[in-house]
Amino acid sequence: MSRRSLNVSLEVKLAKIRELNDWYDEFDKRFPAWYRKIRLRARKIYEELERGGAPICRYGKDFDFTEYVPNLPPEREAISSLRELDEVEQRYVETIGMDVEEERRAGSHLQEDTTVVYSGFSDWARESLLPEHPDGVVVMNPDEAIMKFDWLREFVHRLVPIDLDKYTALCTAYSIGGVFLWVKRGVKVKLPLQACFFMKAERLAQLPYILVIVEPHARVDIISGCVMHPKCFTGVHGCITEIYVGEGAQVSFNIIHNFKRGYHVRPKVGVLVEEGATYVENYISIGEPDSAQLYPTVILRGRGSRAVLRSLFFGRGHSDMDIGAAIIYTGEKCRGQIISRSVVLGEASVKMRGALKAYAPGARGHLECRALLLSDKARAFAYPNLKSMYPDAMLTHEAAIGKIEDEQLYYLMSRGLSEEEAVALITRGFLSADIPELPPLLRAEIDRLISTTAKEAL
Amino acid sequence: MLKVENLYVRAGGREVLRGVWLEVGEGETHIIMGPNASGKTSLAMAIMGHPAYEIMRGKVLFQGTDITGLSMPERVKLGIGLAFQNPPAIRGVKVRDVLAACAGLKPEASREDVVSGLLEAVGLEPELYLRRDLNLGFSGGEKKRMELAQLLAMRPKLAILDEPDSGVDVDSLKLIGSRIAELARRPGCATIIITHYRHILSYVEADTIHIMYDGRVVFSGEPGPVLELVEEKGYEGFVKEVVKRVA
């Protein structure tokens, strides 16, 4: 953590924080007391940590949050359909898996900067799903949901502790917008719901809050993509995401990022899985952010519950990627898998962390971290971690970092492939962790990126 | 079709070929035998243009053109194909995709029917192999069959097979043997088979046999009597005999 980036004097920072707090005191007046209390507590914690010179997060590159603004005006205009976005914008959201036509989607939620500009169900949902289950799926701005459903106090800001680090404190304190998704008992949403976070304002700290509650035996797939407008040069994106998966339910959460230089990305994800339920998470990053740090933590609480956490990402340019996941077993006979694959080029630095912690008997888990280095200056580090309190746990791990072996390259070239084609084939093979939930648009984007990467590597 | 003139090759920090001369005509089938480390694989790799094998002196001519300076993919395009002795396993790369690449199909258009046919030809059940990672966890015999399938897909004018029969069980040998024979009989083509066993000759009619020893071809001639002599005296004994006769 370099002190150079924290040049700004403490007084200046505290003055900015005071100004921010004044604004939020006004903004927070709409919320019920219990929620205001949490946010006030978070603001105190944040200010204390800022005074104490704490780094932004325990892992990942440090940066100065006070350089960015979370409550940037102006309010964006609401639109009545994704097709109202201009062509350039449509192309951008497509690169992160958004289906503008909503042909294969149950619904969409689009947030531009701090405003939710569109939130609604697709034709398919309106015709096939909702008639059978009116109110079966609730999608709202979480700010509104908290105002409306008081019982959310049992779920909000618990899975991700507000004082985990400076970043969770400030996200809890200053979040605006996000998604609240509530799927009722037994409702199986067969097409995915898509949420898109689009950053258009310069120096924005986009801090949405995502809360997902899936009742027993329900099923939902979420595609959450984040991208920024090319005319922006710098910003911060990070949301606190809390997901509750009820008994026997199935939830998949696909996070797709395409950020460029000048951006710091810090999503914080906490998940609680009940008996017999399954949670699948896929994190894909195809951009080149200054830094990205992720450490989703899943608690398998119910007996026989299951989690699969995958991350496929590129480390390009000068990116600092610190990507990991943790699975905590407190229920019996649970199964977990963490699969991490990264392709590293340029002068990027990649850290892959994984932890499987078994506090209950019968735990099964596998952890895999692999990095493919495609340039001389690329760096990768893997930190696998296994822990068990019980002798009947079967936890295994596999970590590998390396460049493409000459032997394999030459072998493919002897089949008539050019060096570039061989690199692309091996890279594609390396990244193909078989993700059934991947939207075809994204698959195409990743393929395109692999071909570019192969050229760059040579 | 192929002329190797006074070839000197270095690999892995040492000299592996020390003045090799070889000539293979169109329509011919040649066998190369010799003890381990005699340079058989090095010769195959040098003809193929493998980057790990550096040509220090001499020439390789293919269909009249000097290909000594050409890269491996260029030589493949001209029509030279090699079935490796020890093909590597490549995690994540599927059999289907490699076979499609060999057959010259674009990755997006990998036609499972074409690829399945190739697998069946070498006795591998398509459903069981198409989606597997190439050579990962394959037995010796499976790897050899996969090499042959790829070679069949490439349909090279000059086919070089490096020990296609080692590690293959007796039953499979029949199938592999007949496929190699078909390969060798293609009009306008030539085949070089590197092997340790004369068993292959039950399936393939060879025109010439070459014995390699210590980085050189020490003998080229008709298969029959040579093989008997090698079997009787071993390679070292054979070489001594040749030197004696030549002297």
Add this chain to the structure above:
Amino acid sequence: MAGLRRDARPRVDPERCIRCGVCVRVCRAGVLELRSAGELAGLPLARCVVARPGACTGCLRCVEECPARAISL
């Protein structure tokens, strides 16, 4: 290693507790218990209670391991 303190007892913040049960599992003295408290939106609610405060040895395991940082001594 934390010394034994006869007067130690854990305090669970009910506003932070996520009812995961890690504390119950790591406690060697059986101090804590998860008691069911009904359901909300189909999801089980539970209260983590200090069932046997006298047994607490002050080892701090529950404090360190709680994923929600809900326990203090």
